Amino acid sequence: MGGRPERPFKPLHVFPPSEHVPRSADLLKVIYKKALAERLWIFDPSIKRWHTPEDFWENYQRYDNLEREWIDALQIMDPEEGLKAADQQIESIISRKAIFAKRIIDYWKSKSVLRK
Numbered sequence: 001m002g003g004r005p006e007r008p009f010k011p012l013h014v015f016p017p018s019e020h021v022p023r024s025a026d027l028l029k030v031i032y033k034k035a036l037a038e039r040l041w042i043f044d045p046s047i048k049r050w051h052t053p054e055d056f057w058e059n060y061q062r063y064d065n066l067e068r069e070w071i072d073a074l075q076i077m078d079p080e081e082g083l084k085a086a087d088q089q090i091e092s093i094i095s096r097k098a099i100f101a102k103r104i105i106d107y108w109k110s111k112s113v114l115r116k
Helices: 024-038 053-060 068-073 079-115
Strands: 041-044 049-051 075-077
Touching (some): 024 053, 024 068, 041 079, 049 053, 075 079
Antiparallel strands (some): 041 075
């Protein structure tokens, strides 16, 4: 729905599951370094926001009690994929708008025929 591209969810799993629970700051640092090394950006699907690695680190480095589920949902991706997804959403919206406009026009045309 909405023309969004299907994209498989790939959790980062930056640390293997173990009894030792890593600090949020440690997890975020791994994500930051991986994004830098791969020359990619960090996408937060919960708010649909893209972060450069530097912006991400600046905004979140001071937090040490973030929810693990939120951290696991972060995605390291090529920001060009975000542009492609936005283009698809725009095309879908334009298409739905055209269909709706035609429906309005057809409705009023049929009403004017009935009046005559």
